[in-house]
Amino acid sequence: MLIETKYLGEQEITNQKLLSFPLGLPGFQEEKSFVLLDIPGNGVLQLLQSVQSPMLAFIVTNPHMFYKEYNFSLDTPTIDTLKINEEKDIVILSIMTIHEPFDQSTINLKAPIIMNAKEKIGKQVILNQNDYPLKANIQIPQDQEGGE
Amino acid sequence: MTMLVLTRKLKEAINIGDQIEISILGIEGDQVKIGVSAPKDVDIHRKEIYEAIQKENNEAAAQYVDITNLFD
Numbered sequence: 001m002l003i004e005t006k007y008l009g010e011q012e013i014t015n016q017k018l019l020s021f022p023l024g025l026p027g028f029q030e031e032k033s034f035v036l037l038d039i040p041g042n043g044v045l046q047l048l049q050s051v052q053s054p055m056l057a058f059i060v061t062n063p064h065m066f067y068k069e070y071n072f073s074l075d076t077p078t079i080d081t082l083k084i085n086e087e088k089d090i091v092i093l094s095i096m097t098i099h100e101p102f103d104q105s106t107i108n109l110k111a112p113i114i115m116n117a118k119e120k121i122g123k124q125v126i127l128n129q130n131d132y133p134l135k136a137n138i139q140i141p142q143d144q145e146g147g148e
Numbered sequence: 149m150t151m152l153v154l155t156r157k158l159k160e161a162i163n164i165g166d167q168i169e170i171s172i173l174g175i176e177g178d179q180v181k182i183g184v185s186a187p188k189d190v191d192i193h194r195k196e197i198y199e200a201i202q203k204e205n206n207e208a209a210a211q212y213v214d215i216t217n218l219f220d
Contacts, residue, residue, distance in 0.1 A: 007215050027209075
């Protein structure tokens with residue numbers, strides 16, 4: 001199918017690329033279908049593009065590129081919703097909020113997007129057990145990695 | 149939406165429909181410990197945290213950035 005995107009014009013999307021978000025995202029509960037698109041020439045950031053709303057796209061990244069020790073456990077309802085059987089199927093992404101200059105941008109470690117890559121199901125999970133920040137600096141202090 | 153106001157004592161509960169139960173587990177000073185039993189497809193969050201996530205998502209979604217100029 002052909003979809004209109006916020007940043008990359010029209011894109012041809014195969015059904016295998018469609019990601020189902022049964023609960024939507026906080027603030028976007030009606031958005032139940034997304035697709036993950038590469039940004040040409042950028043190996044760090046990707047776009048989580050809504051299939052139904054062309055102007056809705058989040059810039060996302062693998063949080064472990066910035067916070068190597070970022071880790072948390074998933075609760076049973078989340079594991080059930082995402083139909084996770086094997087840990088290797090889990091993909092974790094963080095939504096980035098861009099600021100100028102770019103190194104002032106932040107990533108949301110409090111509410112990562114968890115996806116089951118095999119089943120193509122995703123959910124933005126709010127971590128209550130950990131004290132990870134909503135706005136984590138993307139520059140990691142040299143003597144202190146992990147959450148704030 | 150209207151609000152139904154009920155008074156409950158410690159260890160009493162409220163049912164919402166037949167699948168959601170809210171129990172008062174403890175009362176200490178100005179803090180109330182509440183237990184919520186609900187189906188797994190119902191997300192339960194502290195309101196201020198959920199609102200903060202909504203706000204951050206809205207902020208992230210509202211921006212239009214030059215994606216050719218983001219670091220790699």
